[in-house]
Every structure is written in structure tokens, then in C-alpha cells.
Amino acid sequence: MSRKILGFIFVFIIVLVSYQCAQRGTPTGGPKDITPPELTRAEPPNLTTNFTGQKIRLYFDELVKLKDIQKQLIISPPLNNAPVLSPIGNVNKYVEITIKDTLEPNTTYTFNFGQGIVDNNEENPKSFFTYVFSTGDYIDSLSLTGVVKDAFNKKADDFVSVMLYKIDSSYTDSTVYKRPPNYITNTLDSAVIFKLNNLKEGKYALFGIKDASGNNLFDQKTDKIGFVRDTINLPTDSIYLLNLFKEIQDYGVAVPSMEASNRISFGYYGEGDDIQIETITKIPDTVKTKITKEREKDTLNFWFTPYEMDSIIFVITNESLKVKDTFKVKNRKVEFDSLKISMSQNGNIEMDKPINLLSNTPIIRFDSTKIKLMDKDSVEIAYSLKLDTLQNLLNFDFKVHPDQSYRMELVPGAVTDFFETSNDSVDYSFRTKSIADYGNLTLSLNGNTIVYPIIVQLTNEKGDLQREIYASRPQEYVFNNLNPGKYQARVIFDMNGNGKWDTGSFLEHRQPEKISYYPTLIELRANWEKIETFNLIE
Template sequence: MSRKILGFIFVFIIVLVSYQCAQRGTPTGGPKDIAPPELIRAEPPNMSINFKEQKIRLYFNELVKLKDIQKQLIISPPLKYTPILSPQGNANKYVEITIKDTLADNTTYTLNFGQGIVDNNEENPLPFFTYVFSTGDYIDSLELTGVIKDAFNKKVDEFVSVMLYKIDSSYTDSTLYKKPPNYITNTLDSSVIFKLKNLKEGKYALFALKDNAGNNLFDQKTDKIGFVEDTINLPTDSIYLLNLFKEIPDYGVAVPSMGASNKISFGYYGDGSAINIETITKLPDTVKSIITKEREKDTLNFWFTPYAMDSILFAITNDNLKVSDTFNVKSRKVAFDSLRLSLNQQGNIEFDKPINILVNTPLVSFDSTKIKLTDKDTLLVANNLKLDTLENQLNFDFKILPNQSYKIELLPGAITDFFDNTNDTVVYNLRTKSVADYGNLSLELNGNNIKYPIIVQLTNEKGDLQREIYANQPQTYAFNNLNPGKYMARVIFDSNKNRKWDTGNFLKKIQPEKISYYPSLIELRANWEKIETFNLIN
């Protein structure tokens, strides 16, 4: 074999080996980093006693940054001033906490970072890392465990604060509104279990707050609250249940507004059943007025015939609370609120829902001779009409049949409002589907010593009420002609027998009425007959 051929073979082998080596050495990036950062050391050390420092440094094995730390970090007991934390907006191998408060003597402090410390590349969180120190000679070590549920909704809110107040000579029921707690923790994501750690022996009051302002105080207008009526004696092995609920706000009246040239609106908070609105300003004899409640809103509307005015002075009183307010409403250029009609159902109508004509201005009368209901064969359908002044609507009562079309025709003058305005010709076309397009659901309730009366309700997946049955004794709960879809079922234990769910009140020590939810969604399809057994816990 010639030297030229041998040289060629040698070069070929070198190239082949080099290629294979290059192939073996090609970087693939390796597996994705899913490991959270690790704490290497802390200065001062975690679990320090006789703590007197103003700065804390936490050193990690890799670059870390702070994510959503204002929401994630919970300090117990709460500090008056928020500590300064770094790094902010960049990464570092340590987290530094600068304390701006003067720390209390002989107190154990816990800094729970939640999932606020993450690595720089993949943002893997160091879950629920806590740094604990004591300004005294020892670390408090008692714990308290419990569960949070929502009194009305099936799902509990995220980031619920759980608070302990020490019961001493300075504690009253109003402390919750004015001062932060002695100990605090919070739930993360969808967790319903809470644990308060590093607690001191003593007597405490236990609360849960959906603290929307993030100020560790109870604001009745915006926050949900849950409370345990009994005093908590630490140490304890008990597991506590906190029911979150939104209170009915204390009574109050908002500043009224002139929404139209013939309407002044008075919004209110709390119980408005005993509100009286009177004019202090003497109105001309030609001016008529009437007061109505706005549909589905906590608002009273003062309707009046417009006139040349500068302002009207009102006196607002609440007979139940013996309180009064005065408001001066100045005139402004706004349009007249004219008569408008609408129907509560459009297009396909449901068999078991009423048909109502809704009116925006105060409805005073109707002329049944100018209202006609016909079916698809243009035959007149027997019906009853009823004027509902409370809801400001005209109610139709007639037998609704499947596979049918209906036409409601209102001739001019059928409806008359407070201002003597009448309607023009209005036509509503409605139709029904076949019975086979719907499904039927029956619920059978099981449980020991079920306390009646109860309200059995069906809602959609969002929690919007679809149907309900009120019962004073055991029965089968049949919900017929339901649209196909997924439903939630719940039972309200109507302990005060007022045919609705009632929320609680902290100061009055009233817990909300109990609700039991069916554990899963109920799927219903067209032309289905379904029976579900609901095991109740009363």
C-alpha cells in the first residue's frame, strides 16, 4: 500500500474520531433545575435568643431574589414598620432584613417568607422558610392548629390571615378594629389548614380575616371575618374551625346624587328597611314625589316632577336606630329618566321561571285590555297579570308549554308610570324547547337528626343560584326541566326560619347559618333522569 493511501486513511480516521468526540461532547443543557435554593448560614443564627440586632443576613448556595415579598412575608408578632429587604429587583447570594422597630422584650418573633425567596434562574421557591429569634432567654414553642372554611362559598379565599390576640386587661372586642394581633400567620394558595407556631402560654382570642387592606385590622365594610367564641387556652391539643363570613355593614347613608332631572338616588349600607326620606325644603304644590327601592341595589330613589330648583335639603332618618342625617342636593344639568320596559327572560324561556316586565320608572298602573299574549297559532293564552310595586314590575302568570312560541304585545297606553308617561307599541317574542332538551335531577338527603326548615339550592359552577326548594319536613327534592350542564348542590339550615341564609356578626357573637355542600359537581345532560344521595352533616 502506498504512502499516499496510508496518509489518506490516517487523516480519515483522525477526522472520524474528532467528529465522534465532538458529538459526545455537544452540550444538551442537562435536566431542568427544579431544586430550591438552600440556606447555608444565617447571621445571627436562626433560633437565636437574647436577640439585639437590627440586621439579619440569610446566605444561600446560589443567587436568589425576592418575589411578591410584600404579600408573602408574614411577621409574627406584627411590626409597626415594614422591614427593609434586599435584594430588590436584582439577585444576590444573600437576603438582608433591616428591622426599623424597637423590638419588645422577652418576645419570640417569627419571619415566615412563604414562597417569597426564589432562585434567580428558574424561580424555584424555598417553600415556607421561617427565621425565628427571641429577645428573651428562650424560644416560645407552643403551637395552635386549625382549619378555615367559607361560611357561604364552597371555595375558601386565598391568603387568609389567622390572628391571635392575648386576652389581658387591655383587650376588648374593639381591639380587633384598632390594634394588630400578638401572633399572625396566613394561608397560601388554596390551603385551608393553618398552624401558628412559637406561641407563649396564656389566654387568647382567635380570628381569621380576609384582610383586603393588608393592615392586620378588621374593616367591616371590606373584610371577611371568622371567630372562635371560646377563649383559647395555650397549651392546647384542640383543632379549631374558623368560618369566614362577610358581615352586613353597619347602617350608613352615602352622599346622595342627582342621577336624572327627575331622580335623586340615596345609597345606603346595612339594614335599610326603616329608612325615611323627607324634604326639609318646601317643594311647590305642583311637584309630586315618590320613593322606590332600586332593583337588586341598596339604593332608594326619590322621584319627583322636575321644576326650576337650586337645591333640595333632605332629612334621612332610620326609625330602628333613631339616627338622622341631612343632605343638601344641588341641581345639575342631567337628562330626564324616561319610561323604559324590559323582559326578565329573552328568547328561550324556562318552564319554571316567571315572566316579568321590568320598568325603570315608578310603575303605577296597567291596562290589561291593551296587553295580549298569544301562542304560535295566534290563539290567545289565558294569563293573570299582577302589579308588583315592591319590585316595580308587571308579573305574567300563565301555563308555559314545551315546543311552543309566545308573543307578548303591549299596545300604546298599556303601562303608565308615575309621570303619566305611557309606552309605545312593544312586542316580545318568546319560545320554549322540548322537554327532551332538559334534564331532571332529584336529591335525596341522608343524615341524622336533620334540623328543619332547610333550603335546598342548585347553583351553576360559578355559584349563581338556579333553583331552590324550601322544606319544613323530609321530602324528595325534584328539580325538573334543568338546562344541561354542571351544578352544585347545597343545603342551608334556616335556623331562624326567615327563608334565607343569614350571615354572622362578630360583636353580637352570632355565627352564620350553616351550609352543607354536595362534595362534587353534578353533571346533567339532556333527557336525563338523575338521582343523587346527599349525605348531610348538620
């Protein structure tokens, strides 16, 4: 064989070997690991009785780590001191628990890790892994099942703590505020079903709490609560509903603040209808004062004409509760709140929503001869004008037409506030869209046990109220001239007839007023006429 042929064969072999080596070195990946870690053994074993130790080790078939374990781990009954867990911030083939508490005798303890134990690579969770032991001769085996919902919102909160208190001689209605429960579990993510396991026979009180501080107690200022009025008798095969709501906070007054040189702000909590504000400090007769409530805020404003002073001492009295608070407000250099007028709607306006003029200071008078409303042809439009009870809103009532432009003119002196300040000349322009740009929705309610009065509401996808109809008898509910979009429908059963939804009270054993939601979002497009039947299910 010639050298030329041998050389060609040699080069071919080198290229072939190089190609195969390259092929072998090319990463091909593989199927994604979706298998959670598996427990291989526990020391002491799961379901151990007569437990006397302080350390527990859980061994797994691969490297694991703890993820968000402070939130995920639920221990029932709760321990006074949190156990020490490892590895924190590291990986290992075992999880170690060191108990710092003195355990109660003859008690079954449950450690529910939720989604807190995950493998090292893909973070596949060992979902709802539970380790159980007893300090007595046997493991308690009873269980209780139920559902969590939100009293006002369609979607329930996640991570709701479900608590069971043993009813004995030490239990009172205030217990839920003072000490952790005998048994506890929680809901995870979007789950609404809960189950408490390894329970002991007896009588219990059942609660659900959205525990903002994570202290296993009910804090009215921050937490939602749901409760079952009846005593829970274990064993039971009943399924229980916990309807969570935020209570009206107990009355209290925040420290007042001088927000402007002519305004001192008094924030309060709870019911403020009977609050009286008086001054102890002698105020000159030449100084005018006025108290108004701030719109959509639990705040009262003390308005006064500025004068030379160091401080003012106030007494705030809640007449219905017979509670008094005294505050001293020091003078400080802040700007004067001067009159500013704005419109509630600008640009493209909603045809079925009110058109208002809003003021940042109290209005004492208005002159409708100095306010002109005109259409696109400069034809003046008749209107009525009314000052609301908070004295900072003027409502314009006039016939609004589709596909129309409007202009409102205010000349000086149209609006005068508490400080005898009047508006400057101002123009506002706004318009309505064509009827074809809107959609109409009719709701027909279907149910044999509807109790009136009711409030039928439409909200947007975020839950913001768009329209409502109050009804004291059966009717169709027609919502015309709606912007295209997706709407949520709900019905409030106004049991006390006060025209609004009322929350509940645990200490008064009062559940919140019922709300029923239409099961899906209702999509409405321009120039649509849509009719939906709303089946109300008890």
C-alpha cells in the first residue's frame, strides 16, 4: 500500500476518533428530576410511644434542605419554645430536630413539615410530611375535617391556622387571645380543606385565624378569625366550615397630628360615630373652629383659623363607650391647607356614575349662578347642586347623554370654604362615549330561599366595586352602559337592612353577613346585551 493511501487512512481514523470523542462529550441532558426525597428511617421511629428524648433525626435517600421552614412547620400542640432544626442554609441527608421544651405527659405531638423539606437539586418537596410521637402509652387517632373560606372575598387566604381548644374549666372566650391551642394545623397555598389528625376524645372549640404575627394567638388588630359556634364533640364525622372575617377593631384614638397650620388630624379605630372633640386650652373668641370627618378614612379633622399659640390640649370622648382621652398637640411649622377643587371624573366619564366637585377644605356655601354647565354646542344644561354631609363634595345632578361633550365653568366666588377662600376661574371638560362602546348586563337571581333585602354588586377583576343595586323584593338587575371588560357578580344578604355588608364579632358570637359569588367572571364586550342567571346556593 502506498504512503499516500496509508496517510489518507490515518487522517480518516484521526478525524473519526475526534468526532466520536466530541460526540461523547456533548451534553445530552436527561429527564427532569420530579421525585421528592423519601424517608429511609427515623430515630426514634415515627409513631413512637413513651417518648422521652430531646432529639429526632429523619434520614432521607438523597441530600435535602429546609425551605421556608419557619412558616411551613406546624407543631401540634404548639411548643412554648421553637425547636432547633438543621440543616439551616446547608444540605444533608438527614433533618435533625432538637426539642427545647418540657413535653406534656400522655400527649400526642405532631410535626407537620408542609412543603418545608425539599431535595437539593430541583427542590422537590416532601409534601405534608408528618412525624408523630406520644409521651404516653398510645397515639391519639381521632381526626377532624373542614373547609376554610373568606366571608367577604371570593378567594380564601392561604396559610390559615386552624386551631382546636379543649373545653375544660380553664377555657373561656378570652382563651384564644391568651394562649396557643391544644391542636393546630394550617392550609397551604390555595388549599381550603383542612384536617386535624391524632386528636384525643373530648369537647373542643374550633377556630380559623389568619395569623399575621405567627404567634398562635388571635390579635384583633391584625388577624382575621372564623369560628364554629357549636361545641365540637370528638369523635365526629361532621365536616365544619370556618368563615374568616376581619372584625371592626376595638375603639381607640391615635396620637393627633398637626398636618397643616389650619388643621389637626385625629385618627381613630373602630366605631367613631359618637366621638366628641373639645379643647381644654382657652382659644381666643376671634378663632373659628370646625370638625369634619375625612372621606373614606377613620379620621376627624379639627379646622381652625391660625393664631399664635404653643400648643392645644384636647379631650376626645366616645359618648357611647364613656371613654375619654387627653392629648397635647404642639404647634409646628407646616403649610396652610388652601382651597383646591377637583372633579370626581375627568376625560371619558361613566354615564351611570355621579359627577362631583371635591374640595380639600370644608365648603360653607356655593353660588350656582357662578357655575355654568354646557354641552358641545355651548347650550347651557340645567342641573341641581347639593352639598353632602361631609361638606367637601358638591354633587351635580343632570341628564347625561351618550356621545356628548360637556364643559363646566366656575367663575370666582362659585365655591367658598370655611376660611372664606373662594375658587379661581376654572374649566372642566368631559365626555361620554357612544352607546355602541358600552355593554349591558342583566342578572336574574334564581333561588328558593332568598331573604330580602339584598345588595347585588358588580366588581372588576381586582374586586373594586363598579355598580350596585339594592333590592327589597324580587326583580331583574339591569346594569347598563358598562365598559367592556370582565366583571365579578356577588349578592350581599343585608340581614339588618342597613344598606351595607356587616362583618362578624367573635365575642358577640355573631357571624358576618352572607355573600354569594357568581362562579365565574362575566366577560362583557362593546355593544353586547348579556343576560346571566345567578343560581344562589345555600
